[in-house]
Amino acid sequence: NAGVMQNPRHLVRRRGQEARLRCSPMKGHSHVYWYRQLPEEGLKFMVYLQKENIIDESGMPKERFSAEFPKEGPSILRIQQVVRGDSAAYFCASSPPLVGNSYEQYFGPGTRLTVT
Amino acid sequence: QKEVEQNSGPLSVPEGAIASLNCTYSDRGSQSFFWYRQYSGKSPELIMFIYSNGDKEDGRFTAQLNKASQYVSLLIRDSQPSDSATYLCASGGGRRALTFGSGTRLQVQP
Numbered sequence: 352n353a354g355v356m357q358n359p360r361h362l363v364r365r366r367g368q369e370a371r372l373r374c375s376p377m378k379g380h381s382h383v384y385w386y387r388q389l390p391e392e393g394l395k396f397m398v399y400l401q402k403e404n405i406i407d408e409s410g411m412p413k414e415r416f417s418a419e420f421p422k423e424g425p426s427i428l429r430i431q432q433v434v435r436g437d438s439a440a441y442f443c444a445s446s447p448p449l450v451g452n453s454y455e456q457y458f459g460p461g462t463r464l465t466v467t
Numbered sequence: 468q469k470e471v472e473q474n475s476g477p478l479s480v481p482e483g484a485i486a487s488l489n490c491t492y493s494d495r496g497s498q499s500f501f502w503y504r505q506y507s508g509k510s511p512e513l514i515m516f517i518y519s520n521g522d523k524e525d526g527r528f529t530a531q532l533n534k535a536s537q538y539v540s541l542l543i544r545d546s547q548p549s550d551s552a553t554y555l556c557a558s559g560g561g562r563r564a565l566t567f568g569s570g571t572r573l574q575v576q577p
Contacts, residue, residue: 382563384563384564384565386565386567392569393555393567393568393569393570394511394555394557394565394567395567396564396565396566399563399564406563407563407564409564410564442510442511446563449563454499454559454563455501455513455516456501456513456565457513458503458510458511458512458513459510460509460510461510
């Protein structure tokens, strides 16, 4: 049973370029979350999506960042015109459909973005 | 501001001892609590979750929740050097987004 998949695992971009991070949830999971972990800091929530819907984007920076989870294919986190401060590990997590209070989130291996 | 607080450590325990990791949270609306283990350079791995007051045991791990005191803890019995990692406490509410603490670094000395 494959876990959460993310690619690429490592991504290097020059300032001003675009970064696209992809996430495929675990089989049977319909909820996807993106988190960012800056060096030596904790995980910060960015956005929560279901298929074709953004449910909660309260943690997303207002500019340059966007996310989608199309009907077919992986979820995409897109960062336009990257800056050095965007260098971080970006983790995707998925959870199964809600059953009571149960919504454990399982993390993918992450994409480590380096902006030069 | 919803916060989850953890002592950053490092918490150092000898092999075979019990490691006790603690976490407090500020949002009384939090309903669910999670413990993740994160090795350096790796992704968080879910090891325990708890929704009700009291204790929940799974192998060498016991999670404890006290909603009145807004306190969550994780006990690791018979600690092994392979348990050395950063342990992240997280809380969740109706929004489903998790709020993470900054983590406690555990070192198990052989």
